[in-house]
Amino acid sequence: MNSLFGDEPGNYLVLANTEGQHSLWPVSIGVPRGWDVVHEEDTRQGCLNFIDANWTDMRPRSLSPS
Template identity: 50%
Template sequence: MSNPFEDADARYQVLVNGEAQYSLWPVALACPDGWTVVLDDDSRAACLAYIEEHWTDMRPASLVRADHG
């Protein structure tokens, strides 16, 4: 069985959690608890581009809030 997270021909979605962390996720798998779909059913390349554009601060949101007092 091949890794569903590395299949260039599969369809993916982009998830985000409460800490504003992003994840590439195969559409064939259920969205895990605590995550929300922010981009649905697109190519792997398009999803990775979306993540690169939108996830500009790798720190968890709680750390960002703490830094800004």
């Protein structure tokens, strides 16, 4: 069985929650409550590039220094 999250040719979104954590998300699945789209539909690699460039501190905001 193939996973929607590893479907290389599929299109994805990048989501972020209130703690600033990011997630690669298949466009075929509804956005879960508590998450917002921060990068619109793109290729898997395009979304991963966005995450690499924009999520540089893996700590949740509540644990990051001010």
